[in-house]
Amino acid sequence: MHDIPVTRAAARKSIPQDLKASFGDYFSDHMFRMEYTEGRGWHDPRIVPFGPLQLHPSSSVIQYAQSIFDGSKGYRREDGSIHLFRPQAHIARLNRSAGELCMPAVDPDLVLAAMRKLIGLDRDWVPAKRGNAIYVRQTMVGTEGYMVVRPSKTYTYLIFLCPVGSYYSEGAGPVRILVSETRVRAAKGAIGSAKAGANYAASLKVGREAAAAGFSQVLWLDSVQRRYLEEVGTMNIMVKIGGRILTPPLSDSILPGITRDSVLTLLHDWGMEVAEAPIDIEDVVVASRTGRLEEIWGVGTAAVISPVGELAWRGERIIVNGGQTGPVAAKLFEQLTGLHAGTVPDRHGWSVAVD
Numbered sequence: 001m002h003d004i005p006v007t008r009a010a011a012r013k014s015i016p017q018d019l020k021a022s023f024g025d026y027f028s029d030h031m032f033r034m035e036y037t038e039g040r041g042w043h044d045p046r047i048v049p050f051g052p053l054q055l056h057p058s059s060s061v062i063q064y065a066q067s068i069f070d071g072s073k074g075y076r077r078e079d080g081s082i083h084l085f086r087p088q089a090h091i092a093r094l095n096r097s098a099g100e101l102c103m104p105a106v107d108p109d110l111v112l113a114a115m116r117k118l119i120g121l122d123r124d125w126v127p128a129k130r131g132n133a134i135y136v137r138q139t140m141v142g143t144e145g146y147m148v149v150r151p152s153k154t155y156t157y158l159i160f161l162c163p164v165g166s167y168y169s170e171g172a173g174p175v176r177i178l179v180s181e182t183r184v185r186a187a188k189g190a191i192g193s194a195k196a197g198a199n200y201a202a203s204l205k206v207g208r209e210a211a212a213a214g215f216s217q218v219l220w221l222d223s224v225q226r227r228y229l230e231e232v233g234t235m236n237i238m239v240k241i242g243g244r245i246l247t248p249p250l251s252d253s254i255l256p257g258i259t260r261d262s263v264l265t266l267l268h269d270w271g272m273e274v275a276e277a278p279i280d281i282e283d284v285v286v287a288s289r290t291g292r293l294e295e296i297w298g299v300g301t302a303a304v305i306s307p308v309g310e311l312a313w314r315g316e317r318i319i320v321n322g323g324q325t326g327p328v329a330a331k332l333f334e335q336l337t338g339l340h341a342g343t344v345p346d347r348h349g350w351s352v353a354v355d
C-alpha cells in the first residue's frame with residue numbers, strides 16, 4: 001500500500017450542477033502532486049488543496065516546453081460507485097510520452113493509487129448524469145531553472161480533476177471538420193506520438209482559423225506527402241468506405257489513442273473487419289462523389305465517439321451520411337458509454353473501481 005498524506009482544502013468550492021457543454025471549466029478541491037530530483041527519484045507524494053504552482057522563470061517547462069500530460073475519465077454508475085476507464089493504459093502512455101521528452105517515468109502502481117485516493121476524496125465532484133464524467137488530468141513538467149538546452153534535473157507531477165459534460169457544443173451529434181491544407185500537426189520523426197504540450201501549441205493557429213470558419217476541429221494530414229489522414233485535434237479518425245472500415249496506422253506522428261485501441265478491440269469482438277492502412281484524402285473525396293463514403297467518426301476520451309457530418313477540403317464540402325450519425329458510430333457510442341456506465345459486461349477488464 002502507498003501512504004499518500006492528505007492536506008484538506010480549508011474551504012470547499014461549490015460543485016457545478018449543469019455541465020452540458022462544459023469541458024475543463026471547473027476543477028475539484030484537491031490535487032495530487034509529487035516531485036522528482038535527479039539522483040533521488042520521485043519523492044513527497046501527497047494530496048493537497050488544488051491551487052497554483054510556483055515555478056522558476058527559467059524552468060524547462062517555461063523555456064523549452066518540457067511538458068507532457070494525459071487525460072482519462074471516471075464515471076459514476078447508477079449504484080453510486082465510481083469506476084475509472086483503462087487508467088493503467090493512460091499511465092503507461094504518460095510514461096511513454098515521458099521517454100520521448102527525456103523525462104522520468106512514474107511508478108504506475110503509486111499513480112493508480114493516487115488517482116483512486118484523490119477521486120475518493122473528491123467523490124462529490126463526480127457527476128451522476130449519464131454521459132458526464134470526471135476527467136482525470138495527469139501532468140508532468142520540468143521545473144529546474146537553467147538556460148542551456150538540455151533535459152531538466154527536477155520535475156513536478158500532478159493529477160487533478162474536472163467534472164465534464166460533452167466536449168463539443170454539438171453534444172454527441174455530428175461535427176464539422178476542416179482538413180488542414182497549409183500546416184501539419186507533427187512532422188515525421190518528431191514527437192507527435194507523445195502527449196506533449198508542444199504538439200498542441202503547434203495546432204493552435206489552424207484550430208483558431210477553423211473555429212472562426214465554424215468548424216469544431218481540424219483533421220491533420222501527413223507531413224511528407226500532405227495527403228494521408230493522420231488524426232483530428234483530440235481524436236483518432238476512422239472511415240467506412242464501400243463496406244470497409246479503415247483507420248490510419250500508428251506512427252511517430254500520431255497519438256496512440258486508448259479509445260482507438262478500445263474501438264478496434266470492440267470491432268474485432270463483433271467480427272467486423274478493420275484495416276489499419278493509409279487513407280488518402282483524395283480517395284475519401286472520390287468515395288464521397290461516387291456514393292461509397294458511408295461514415296466517418298472520431299474516437300477519443302473527451303468526445304468518446306464523435307460522428308463527422310462534414311469535412312471541408314480545398315473549398316469542397318464533403319457531407320458524410322447526409323450529415324447524420326451512421327450505424328457503426330452509433331453502435332460504438334452505445335457500447336462504450338454502456339461500458340462506462342457498467343450496463344454492458346466488461347469482457348476486457350477495462351473498468352477499475354475507485355474503492
Ligand SMILES: Cc1ncc(COP(=O)(O)O)c(C=O)c1O
Nearest residue numbers: 234235236255257258259300301
Ligand atoms: C491528438 C490526439 N489524438 C488522439 C486522441 C485520442 O486519444 P485517447 O483515446 O487516448 O483519448 C487525443 C486525446 O487524448 C489527442 O489529443
